[in-house]
Amino acid sequence: MSRPTPLSGFPEWLPAERIVEQQVLDRLRHTFELWGYSSLETRAVEPMDQLLRKGEIDKEVYVLRRLQADPDDAGDSGLALHYDLTVPFARYVLERSGHLQFPLKRYQIQKCWRGERPQEGRYREFTQADIDVVGAGELPFHYETELPLVVFDALSGLLDVGLPPVKMHVNNRKVSQGFFRSLGFEDLAGVLRLVDKLDKIGPARVCEALVAELGATDAQAKAVLEFASITAEDGSVADRVRALGGSDPLLDEGLEELVRVVEAARQAAPGMLIADLKIARGLDYYTGTVYETSLVGHEDLGSVCSGGRYDNLASSGSDVYPGVGISVGVTRLLSRVFSQKLVTASRSVPTAVLVAVASEETRALSDAVAADLRLRGIATEVAPTATKYGKQIRHADRRGIPFVWFPSADDDGEPVHEVRDIRSGEQVPADPQGWEPPADDLRPRIVQA
Amino acid sequence: MSRPTPLSGFPEWLPAERIVEQQVLDRLRHTFELWGYSSLETRAVEPMDQLLRKGEIDKEVYVLRRLQADPDDAGDSGLALHYDLTVPFARYVLERSGHLQFPLKRYQIQKCWRGERPQEGRYREFTQADIDVVGAGELPFHYETELPLVVFDALSGLLDVGLPPVKMHVNNRKVSQGFFRSLGFEDLAGVLRLVDKLDKIGPARVCEALVAELGATDAQAKAVLEFASITAEDGSVADRVRALGGSDPLLDEGLEELVRVVEAARQAAPGMLIADLKIARGLDYYTGTVYETSLVGHEDLGSVCSGGRYDNLASSGSDVYPGVGISVGVTRLLSRVFSQKLVTASRSVPTAVLVAVASEETRALSDAVAADLRLRGIATEVAPTATKYGKQIRHADRRGIPFVWFPSADDDGEPVHEVRDIRSGEQVPADPQGWEPPADDLRPRIVQA
Numbered sequence: 001m002s003r004p005t006p007l008s009g010f011p012e013w014l015p016a017e018r019i020v021e022q023q024v025l026d027r028l029r030h031t032f033e034l035w036g037y038s039s040l041e042t043r044a045v046e047p048m049d050q051l052l053r054k055g056e057i058d059k060e061v062y063v064l065r066r067l068q069a070d071p072d073d074a075g076d077s078g079l080a081l082h083y084d085l086t087v088p089f090a091r092y093v094l095e096r097s098g099h100l101q102f103p104l105k106r107y108q109i110q111k112c113w114r115g116e117r118p119q120e121g122r123y124r125e126f127t128q129a130d131i132d133v134v135g136a137g138e139l140p141f142h143y144e145t146e147l148p149l150v151v152f153d154a155l156s157g158l159l160d161v162g163l164p165p166v167k168m169h170v171n172n173r174k175v176s177q178g179f180f181r182s183l184g185f186e187d188l189a190g191v192l193r194l195v196d197k198l199d200k201i202g203p204a205r206v207c208e209a210l211v212a213e214l215g216a217t218d219a220q221a222k223a224v225l226e227f228a229s230i231t232a233e234d235g236s237v238a239d240r241v242r243a244l245g246g247s248d249p250l251l252d253e254g255l256e257e258l259v260r261v262v263e264a265a266r267q268a269a270p271g272m273l274i275a276d277l278k279i280a281r282g283l284d285y286y287t288g289t290v291y292e293t294s295l296v297g298h299e300d301l302g303s304v305c306s307g308g309r310y311d312n313l314a315s316s317g318s319d320v321y322p323g324v325g326i327s328v329g330v331t332r333l334l335s336r337v338f339s340q341k342l343v344t345a346s347r348s349v350p351t352a353v354l355v356a357v358a359s360e361e362t363r364a365l366s367d368a369v370a371a372d373l374r375l376r377g378i379a380t381e382v383a384p385t386a387t388k389y390g391k392q393i394r395h396a397d398r399r400g401i402p403f404v405w406f407p408s409a410d411d412d413g414e415p416v417h418e419v420r421d422i423r424s425g426e427q428v429p430a431d432p433q434g435w436e437p438p439a440d441d442l443r444p445r446i447v448q449a
Numbered sequence: 450m451s452r453p454t455p456l457s458g459f460p461e462w463l464p465a466e467r468i469v470e471q472q473v474l475d476r477l478r479h480t481f482e483l484w485g486y487s488s489l490e491t492r493a494v495e496p497m498d499q500l501l502r503k504g505e506i507d508k509e510v511y512v513l514r515r516l517q518a519d520p521d522d523a524g525d526s527g528l529a530l531h532y533d534l535t536v537p538f539a540r541y542v543l544e545r546s547g548h549l550q551f552p553l554k555r556y557q558i559q560k561c562w563r564g565e566r567p568q569e570g571r572y573r574e575f576t577q578a579d580i581d582v583v584g585a586g587e588l589p590f591h592y593e594t595e596l597p598l599v600v601f602d603a604l605s606g607l608l609d610v611g612l613p614p615v616k617m618h619v620n621n622r623k624v625s626q627g628f629f630r631s632l633g634f635e636d637l638a639g640v641l642r643l644v645d646k647l648d649k650i651g652p653a654r655v656c657e658a659l660v661a662e663l664g665a666t667d668a669q670a671k672a673v674l675e676f677a678s679i680t681a682e683d684g685s686v687a688d689r690v691r692a693l694g695g696s697d698p699l700l701d702e703g704l705e706e707l708v709r710v711v712e713a714a715r716q717a718a719p720g721m722l723i724a725d726l727k728i729a730r731g732l733d734y735y736t737g738t739v740y741e742t743s744l745v746g747h748e749d750l751g752s753v754c755s756g757g758r759y760d761n762l763a764s765s766g767s768d769v770y771p772g773v774g775i776s777v778g779v780t781r782l783l784s785r786v787f788s789q790k791l792v793t794a795s796r797s798v799p800t801a802v803l804v805a806v807a808s809e810e811t812r813a814l815s816d817a818v819a820a821d822l823r824l825r826g827i828a829t830e831v832a833p834t835a836t837k838y839g840k841q842i843r844h845a846d847r848r849g850i851p852f853v854w855f856p857s858a859d860d861d862g863e864p865v866h867e868v869r870d871i872r873s874g875e876q877v878p879a880d881p882q883g884w885e886p887p888a889d890d891l892r893p894r895i896v897q898a
Contacts, residue, residue, distance in 0.1 A: 003765040004499075004544045008524050010492040012541060014548050015555070018488050033799035034823045036830030039467050043459040043574050044493070044560060050453075061516045066564040067529070068508035075457050076564060076573060080516070092461060095453045099463050101797065101847050103833045106464070111493060115515040115525060124525060125492050140833055142812065153823075268820075316452040348550065350482035363591065371717075374483045374602075381485030384552045384589055398550050 009118030019345035031154035032107035090314035102136035132325030145264035162343030169276035178251025196280035228278040347400025372432035458567030468794035480603035481556035491537040539763035551585035581774030594713035611792030618725035627700025645729035677727040796849025821881035
């Protein structure tokens with residue numbers, strides 16, 4: 001076999017990077033559970049018709065085919081890999097609703113796949129960490145204010161692992177659609193789609209497109225751009241929209257909701273959330289609050305955390321399960337952390353102690369020491385070969401293992417043990433059934449790179 | 450959308466089952482790290498040619514295709530989902546060898562996909578938990594004795610969550626091949642393949658096939674069957690093989706290795722490992738010790754934990770990375786635990802406390818209590834709606850949340866808090882900044898169903 005080369009768009013971490021990823025995922029999980037969100041996983045595949053009715057990324061879907069499909073067994077035909085965790089969760093809720101308690105708060109940390117053109121922050125395989133709340137029939141609005149607070153709590157727990165601070169940009173579909181309707185537009189989704197291109201093509205070309213594609217007057221186009229330029233970190237956002245004129249019941253409802261979200265965040269997490277009326281979100285299914293999040297100082301990376309309220313995603317006949325969710329782009333975050341070497345792990349292995357081996361004949365003695373240490377929760381491995389001690393110490397050093405243990409015996413055959421901190425070189429007698437490493441050395445830590 | 454139905458072969462757990470799965474995975478991870486194994490993940494996809502050269506399951510591979518593939522961008526053509534974690538790990542080692550330290554001890558817990566006909570214990574999507582050790586150029590034999598001990602340590606940590614005990618059946622390819630060669634067979638892989646069918650078709654038909662397909666004499670066929678019937682829990686296995694006659698250097702080498710594995714396990718984990726010479730393992734790449742594991746009392750489930758030594762899986766030109774690994778079939782284990790209701794979770798949510806809401810106007814008071822409790826690591830949620838307290842208590846009860854918190858104020862507006870253990874009905878005054886639940890109630894526990 002020739003030496004393989006990496007597949008573009010399918011990132012794989014080295015052991016030290018994986019330790020950082022694990023600690024990030026552990027902290028996200030811890031916070032989500034603190035807020036009462038239950039873990040769920042869904043299968044990686046969905047029927048294609050499910051995936052193709054949800055948004056604009058149809059052609060990026062990966063379809064599955066069994067190499068030699070059995071015509072008698074079509075149970076797995078027409079399947080494709082999921083590209084997010086919202087659509088599969090909505091399907092799961094419908095399928096298992098009789099076995100679930102509502103409102104259902106769940107988090108879901110899994111890989112997703114999209115055949116996008118790879119670049120930093122855009123991968124073909126990537127890990128998402130989603131939280132959603134779904135109600136049966138109805139879902140109280142206050143979950144739209146809770147979700148940003150959960151995310152801020154979770155991401156604040158990552159600041160000390162080197163993650164830059166975030167800023168969440170929030171809008172409400174009712175505000176945009178209500179305002180556009182008050183201006184006289186009929187194709188509200190069309191206006192939203194053009195506003196969504198503001199960052200990419202700039203206001204001048206959006207203005208042209210509003211006129212050319214949607215038949216807007218200059219005044220209408222100008223009002224849309226003024227509206228989309230509004231940002232505010234408090235309830236004043238409503239006054240600024242009302243100052244543009246225009247009146248619509250949907251606009252009023254949306255503004256009241258938007259103010260509640262902004263004000264709740266301003267009290268609980270000052271400076272972390274801003275109302276930003278150009279936020280549109282590509283996906284069709286959002287019906288209320290929409291969220292996007294930038295990494296401060298790394299805005300080029302795109303949104304690291306997005307979501308919104310969806311009223312009609314999970315519905316079957318008269319059974320409707322409205323929901324709201326936010327998805328953290330874990331791989332996108334980590335790719336920046338690793339490419340800019342913001343942090344690393346203090347060692348590349350879980351091991352705190354390497355037990356040296358004097359000779360292959362006495363390996364059992366070293367194994368016994370390792371067993372004693374493991375009983376007290378100290379991650380321990382035994383040297384692979386009974387080479388010179390200098391080589392065994394280098395084995396530990398190259399992996400960042402802080403301690404090397406030397407089992408021995410005195411002239412009477414009684415065991416004599418010493419342990420060396422290979423960073424300081426200090427070597428002291430130690431009892432395998434009592435010695436403990438400093439708490440800081442017990443597990444790998446995340447440190448500045 | 451019509452109500453979806455489950456896809457056969459793609460199991461999805463309910464929230465309480467997922468809690469059991471998480472605790473099982475956490476314990477496996479804990480043990481693997483205690484023994485110094487580093488976590489790694491590989492991408493879900495491999496180039497098809499990689500997957501098709503490894504074994505007998507070609508036709509079960511799921512091939513990927515982008516819905517609208519871009520002819521300018523063929524970077525993701527010819528990919529398929531991995532069906533195990535050994536082949537991807539071998540590829541990863543070759544690809545990243547310059548960045549890795551050898552011997553490399555890694556564990557890997559991920560989903561795999563095979564288009565098998567679904568039945569209990571056989572799924573199209575399933576989670577495997579693998580440990581492997583890979584060396585550069587060479588790998589000391591003692592890792593073949595270590596791996597079963599790691600697995601026993603890991604699985605023993607699951608006994609108190611209701612997992613039945615296991616028995617590992619071990620053989621060595623060198624023993625089988627050396628013995629078959631000493632009998633005069635040339636197609637050693639052919640004999641192995643027929644021996645592998647013993648459990649399925651029985652000794653009489655294996656005997657017939659040895660004669661008909663491989664031209665064996667009756668005496669040769671009888672010797673193969675006698676050999677394959679040998680089992681032993683100690684070093685006597687070597688004597689019993691030698692008593693059959695036959696001599697071959699490979700046989701001698703294999704017997705010495707097999708005895709070392711059996712004796713190491715007999716000392717460290719008595720009764721958990723048995724030499725069983727009919728064990729063959731389907732995959733071609735094993736070259737030494739091979740492992741299979743049955744769940745005691747559930748032998749019909751098949752092996753829940755399999756693996757072996759592979760000398761040539763990861764090699765590129767003169768660079769060879771011999772390895773040994775064992776894979777725990779987590780989904781297969783859990784499917785039995787759930788289908789026979791061996792255990793469940795003490796509640797279906799992480800939440801320890803539900804904070805009641807007296808009225809929507811005072812929801813902020815309840816949110817503040819929840820924030821205080823979360824600061825001390827107590828998983829807390831706030832009631833979704835300010836319904837009657839009886840309904841809020843039922844909300845907690847249906848999820849198994851043990852405590853409901855009632856924030857209130859006295860006649861002077863001073864906050865007055867009470868917390869109720871809804872199992873006993875006992876309600877006591879409590880301070881949101883000081884109260885702690887009993888340690889046993891802090892997190893969901895695994896309990897007898």
